[in-house]
Amino acid sequence: MDAVTGLSGSGPAYCFVMIEALTDAGVQMGLPREMALQLAAQTMLGSARLCLQGDKHPAQLKDMVTSPGGTTAAGLQFLEEGKIRATLIAAVEAATKRSKELAGGKY
Numbered sequence: 404m405d406a407v408t409g410l411s412g413s414g415p416a417y418c419f420v421m422i423e424a425l426t427d428a429g430v431q432m433g434l435p436r437e438m439a440l441q442l443a444a445q446t447m448l449g450s451a452r453l454c455l456q457g458d459k460h461p462a463q464l465k466d467m468v469t470s471p472g473g474t475t476a477a478g479l480q481f482l483e484e485g486k487i488r489a490t491l492i493a494a495v496e497a498a499t500k501r502s503k504e505l506a507g508g509k510y
Contacts (some may be wrong), residue, residue, distance in 0.1 A: 409499030
C-alpha cells in the first residue's frame with residue numbers, strides 16, 4: 404500500500420505541478436492565463452484518456468506525436484536533459500518511503 408500511496412495518492416499533486424508549470428510556460432510564451440490553463444489541463448486529460456483507452460505503451464504514444472527533428476523532439480530532449488524521468492521516479496520513491504515511516508515501518 405505504501406507504493407500505491409507514493410504513486411496514486413501523491414500523484415495528483417505531481418500532475419497539478421505539471422499543469423501549473425505548463426500553464427506558466429504558456430503565459431510566458433504570450434497566451435492568456437485562462438487559455439493556457441485550459442490547454443494544459445485538457446492536454447493532460449486527453450493524453451491520460453488515450454493512454455487508458457488503447458493498447459499502446461506510453462512510449463509508442465509519445466513516438467506517434469513526435470516528428471523527427473520537430474518541436475516535440477526538441478522539447479522532449481530538454482525534458483530528458485532535466486532528468487524529468489529520474490525526478491518523477493525519485494518523487495514516488497520519497498513518498499513511498501514517507502508512507503512507510505508514517506506507518507511505523509510496517510507493511
